[in-house]
Amino acid sequence: MPNNNLIYETIILGSGPAGLTAAIYTGRSRCCPLVIHGRQPGGQLTTTTQIDNFPGFPQGIDGSELMENMRLQAERFGTNFTEGEVTRVDLGERPFRICVDGQTYRCLTLIIATGATPKLLGLGNEESLYGRGVSVCATCDGFFYRDKEVVVVGGGDTAMEEAVFLTRFAKKVTVVHRRDALRATPVLADRALSNKQVEFSWDSMVSEIVADQSGVTGVRIKNVTNGEETELRCDGVFIAIGHQPNTSLFDGQLDMDDEGYIQTGNGTETSVRGVMAAGDVQDPQFRQAITAAGSGCMAAIQAERYLDDLPYDPNLSCKKGICKETNREQE
Ligand code: NAP
Secondary structure: OOOOOEEEEEEEEOOOHHHHHHHHHHHHOOOOOEEEEOOOOOHHHHHOOEEOOOOOOOOOEEHHHHHHHHHHHHHHOOOEEEEOOEEEEEOOOOOEEEEEOOEEEEEEEEEEOOOEEEOOOOOOOOOOOEOOOEEOOHHHHHHHHOOOEEEEEOOOHHHHHHHHHHOOOOOEEEEEOOOOOOOOOHHHHHHHHOOOOEEEEOOEEEEEEEEEOOEEEEEEEEEOOOOOEEEEEOOEEEEOOOEEEOOHHHOOOOOEOOOOOEOOEOOOEOOOOOEEEOHHHHOOOOOOHHHHHHHHHHHHHHHHHHHHHOOOOOOOOOOOOOOOEOOOOOO
16 A cells, blocks of 8 residues: 555656556565556556557557556566546655645655657547547557558648558558648658658648447548538548647656657656656657657666665665655655
8 A cells, every 4th residue: 555654765657658667677676666647547558459569469469458467567566556646746855755636755766657648639539439440659550450541630740650651551541731831840741742642631620530330430621721621531540740748747847848858868867866757758759658668667777776876864765675664744
């Protein structure tokens, strides 16, 4: 059971592949981690169905099952879990303080694995159609659209990469973009524009995703210059309009880039010593389960090394497996 009288050696925020891999490693090194996660344990992967590209599963694995396995593996090494909404993080004092639903937890090292949320169009049924024709990751789901027709929404680098990637499977890819010019960098834009399998619907927005019981069957497209609406038949809709890193809790406390991704150096170290960031929260580029897991491993090892280098303090230290109760009053 999590206990807020303790000072944890390591607290991990987030329970996606980055957070749970960090938990497996820190737990196995007897850093007695506490994982704090929100209402969707397991993160984004639990919203996908089959995952074919996580090594070690030749037949693929269901996203929820993969995350449940990781959780069990972390529990096997003594990881504690607690659910709640983190309302405040204070990195200005040591131990660091994490406020969750009115409780304050303290820790010597913090691993931030809070992920990034794909931006959505705001259409009523798009979330309920996840895994049934709506996707936010072509690398994850493109394989399921062999010889099918798909729509990609967006005009940035991600949309262009996804459109070109999807031509490996789909027989037709239509990019729907709200302006008449792409935001993508020229090299990626040219690659998509010169690909004969990619068509463009300019000055256009997807106004509705059309579906039946088995999933997506088409989209309604609205031309933003003249208001005309048309319907386009398709089997899948890939929404590629950007991600929002979940970093608002760390505003003003950690260095971030212009998009709000936490900046890391030397692996997963942030601008505050003892605080690591792993997974999508610090990675606008790769955003894969396996890269997130890899960086979770790096964060754990760096947290362990940081703990090993701390001078021994009987009031703070909870060396190797025993989180010491402290005399400090509860906040
Ligand atoms: P992005 O650059 O922010 O582009 C988002 C695109 O979605 C824009 O074209 C935007 O339209 C459109 N959009 C946003 N909200 C929309 C809405 N509600 N409805 C319809 N369209 C909407 O995001 P990104 O493409 O994911 O790229 C994020 C960052 O990662 C960028 O810095 C990018 O360079 C980088 N990245 C790099 C690579 C690479 O180098 N290989 C690959 C992927 C991403 P407008 O153009 O009208 O604003």
